[in-house]
Amino acid sequence: MQRLSRSFYDRDTALVAQELLGKSLVYRTAAGERIGKIVEVEAYLGAHDLASHSAKGLTARTQTMFGPPGYAYVYLIYGVHHCLNVVTEREGVGAAVLIRALEPEKNISGHTQGPGRLCRALDIDRRMNGRDLVSDDFFIAAPPAAEEFSIVKRPRIGVDYAKHWARRRLRFYIRGNPFISRP
DNA sequence: TGCACGATGAAC
DNA sequence: TTCATCGTGCAC
Numbered sequence A: 001m002q003r004l005s006r007s008f009y010d011r012d013t014a015l016v017a018q019e020l021l022g023k024s025l026v027y028r029t030a031a032g033e034r035i036g037k038i039v040e041v042e043a044y045l046g047a048h049d050l051a052s053h054s055a056k057g058l059t060a061r062t063q064t065m066f067g068p069p070g071y072a073y074v075y076l077i078y079g080v081h082h083c084l085n086v087v088t089e090r091e092g093v094g095a096a097v098l099i100r101a102l103e104p105e106k107n108i109s110g111h112t113q114g115p116g117r118l119c120r121a122l123d124i125d126r127r128m129n130g131r132d133l134v135s136d137d138f139f140i141a142a143p144p145a146a147e148e149f150s151i152v153k154r155p156r157i158g159v160d161y162a163k164h165w166a167r168r169r170l171r172f173y174i175r176g177n178p179f180i181s182r183p
Numbered sequence B: 001t002g003c004a005c006g007a008t009g010a011a012c
Numbered sequence C: 001t002t003c004a005t006c007g008t009g010c011a012c
Helices: A013-020 A117-121 A162-168
Strands: A023-029 A032-042 A072-077 A080-090 A095-106 A138-140 A152-153 A171-174
Touching: A013 A032, A013 A080, A013 A095, A013 A162, A023 A095, A032 A117, A072 A117, A080 A117, A095 A138
Parallel strands: none
Antiparallel strands: A023 A032, A023 A138, A032 A095, A032 A171, A072 A080, A080 A095, A152 A171
């Protein structure tokens, strides 16, 4: 497996989001190496995107989002679940890709469809916020042989408050994959 | 210092 | 459809 470099994330967010599909998220802990294939994502474009946390501007919470690309942005939602994002584009933009579903590949027990559930299954919480994803124990890698699939584009989930941004088709998933959070 | 509200998921 | 549960951002 080839680990993705910083430059991979330092590009257009909607493009990075689609290219993350089919890649593997690797998290090495004392308990073992957990691997899941990314099958569903959402792109959050930056401060102008009303659905994005970065629309609030630079705050303590969005600091990671506005930071350099290739870092993990993890936050608590509804006081209950954690969500894992990958920061994209250059420092100051405030863009990221939300990982919404994984297909289990190694050492993963529990459901991985849905952003909250995959964090639960991998044991990812706010302690991972700000962690560098271009590292040896927490990273995303390209499989040896790229598989063929088509990408479905849909509006993002749970962002109806974001006016016209709610209609943008910035949710991407692998067509036909059984581990999608919802059709 | 208080309060309304989620990039969700599970139960009813 | 309802609700758990708490950090965040913004109004007083």
